[in-house]
Amino acid sequence: MSLRLSTTLxxxxxxxxxxxxxxxxxxxxxxxxPAAAPASVAANDDLNAVAWSQTAIEHDLIFMQTxxxxxxxxxxxLRDRHWDALPGNDRVAPLRGLKPAVVLDIDETVLDNSxxxxxxxxxxxxxxxxxxxxxxxxxxxxxxxxxVQFTQFAxxxxxxxxxxxxxxxxxxxxxxxxxxxVGLPVSGPQAFLGLGTFVEGCEQIGSEKGCRRQRISRxxxxxxxxxxQIGDFVTVLANNAExxxxxxxxxxxxxxxxxxxxxxxxxxxxxxxxxxxxxxxPLEKRRQQKIDALRYK
Numbered sequence: 001m002s003l004r005l006s007t008t009l010x011x012x013x014x015x016x017x018x019x020x021x022x023x024x025x026x027x028x029x030x031x032x033x034p035a036a037a038p039a040s041v042a043a044n045d046d047l048n049a050v051a052w053s054q055t056a057i058e059h060d061l062i063f064m065q066t067x068x069x070x071x072x073x074x075x076x077x078l079r080d081r082h083w084d085a086l087p088g089n090d091r092v093a094p095l096r097g098l099k100p101a102v103v104l105d106i107d108e109t110v111l112d113n114s115x116x117x118x119x120x121x122x123x124x125x126x127x128x129x130x131x132x133x134x135x136x137x138x139x140x141x142x143x144x145x146x147x148v149q150f151t152q153f154a155x156x157x158x159x160x161x162x163x164x165x166x167x168x169x170x171x172x173x174x175x176x177x178x179x180x181x182v183g184l185p186v187s188g189p190q191a192f193l194g195l196g197t198f199v200e201g202c203e204q205i206g207s208e209k210g211c212r213r214q215r216i217s218r219x220x221x222x223x224x225x226x227x228x229q230i231g232d233f234v235t236v237l238a239n240n241a242e243x244x245x246x247x248x249x250x251x252x253x254x255x256x257x258x259x260x261x262x263x264x265x266x267x268x269x270x271x272x273x274x275x276x277x278x279x280x281x282p283l284e285k286r287r288q289q290k291i292d293a294l295r296y297k
Contacts, residue, residue, distance in 0.1 A: 044124070045287065049265035050117045060145040062263055067146030070224055070260050071153050074102075077223040077258075078159065085222045085258035087234050087251065090213035101220035102154050103213070104147075105227035106165035108264040111141040111178060117266050126283075127267070129168075136167060137174045143182035144262075155185040159223065162191055162216060164232070166207045169196035210235040228264035239273050 053059050077083045078100055084091060085103075104110050116135040120126065135141075151161045161184070167175055172192050179186050186192075193212040202211035208231060216222060225233050236247045255261060275281060275289040 044121050045290070046117055046266050047121055050114050050121060053112075053114045053264075053266065054118070059263070063145040063147070065146075066226075066260050066262060067150040069256070070226070071150050073257065074150075074154060074159070074223060075157065078157065081221075083221070083223060083258075085225050085254070086213055086217050089235065090210055091217050092214045093218045095221045098219065098221040099160060100158070100223050101160035101162050101216065102151070103162050103164055103216060103222055103225045104151070105229070105232040106163050106167060106175065106179075108144075108228040108266070109226050109232070109262050110144060110147050110151075110163065110184065111182070112144050113141055114266070115140075133168070133171060136171045136178070139174055139178040139181060141178055141182075143184060148183045151185050152183070160187060160191075160220060161185050162193065162220070164193045164209050164212050164216070166195045166209075169194040205235070207231075208235050224258055224260060226260045226262065228262045229268050229270075230261075231269055233259050233261075236269065239269050239277055241273060244270070244273060 077085075082095065084095055107113050113135065116132065119131075119135075125131075154161055163175075163179065165175065172189060172194050175194070176186050176189065176192055179192075193215065195207055197212055197215070199211040199215045202214050204211050213222075227233055230236060230244060230248055234247050234251065236244060238244075238246075251259065271290070272279060274293045275286045278286075281289075
């Protein structure tokens with residue numbers, strides 16, 4: 001009896017001990033590990049703008065539409081002896097007896113430099129004069145849609161085609177070569193007025209084109225002007241939102257008749273106007289100031 005009792009008691013104690021132990025979780029298959037997060041890529045403000053300019057059919061259609069519309073109006077402007085597309089401050093000689101001309105900016109108005117902008121996106125760099133000059137010397141920029149047909153039409157009707165650009169004057173030969181390669185009419189070196197062109201009696205203000213327009217006014221009656229920046233048409237005294245509106249206010253009726261403005265979302269004076277024209281500020285600060293300039297209503 002005592003042995004049986006002891007054995008029974010031992011079994012009871014062992015069972016009680018098993019009941020008190022915490023249950024073990026079932027053995028699970030190894031859980032899949034989450035994929036490694038991709039390395040962060042710094043945002044580039046030009047990515048969408050360059051992608052649009054290179055791939056969107058809408059970009060090409062805007063250029064074609066602009067140059068076709070200008071061409072349809074050109075001969076009427078030629079016949080009107082009082083027609084002039086230079087603002088008052090730039091017209092320094094009377095119109096009588098002057099030869100007709102059209103004036104075009106080059107970059108993003110006549111030639112497409114989006115491959116250079118794409119290279120900056122790929123490298124993560126910013127514009128610099130050395131790389132820009134190297135790109136120009138490749139002479140591979142394409143003509144933008146519609147411009148070859150328009151300028152050739154102008155030349156056939158005895159209208160001089162003059163290119164006013166802020167490319168440095170020492171890039172004139174490679175620029176003229178690039179223009180010729182894509183079929184744009186070039187009458188000679190005098191057809192290109194680059195940055196640094198000397199104009200007697202006129203003091204150059206930064207990269208403004210006013211002095212060069214004055215030089216043109218002494219020889220030509222300008223029928224039309226083309227550009228992607230308002231500085232291609234008129235001198236901008238204060239590069240901020242209000243100063244830019246004020247510069248254009250007297251000439252709004254000229255848009256689409258004497259002045260033809262083309263789209264450029266990749267660069268231009270509109271950008272530094274958003275951060276007080278301070279290119280020495282860190283990129284992050286400039287970008288934040290652009291964000292701060294956005295409207296949300």
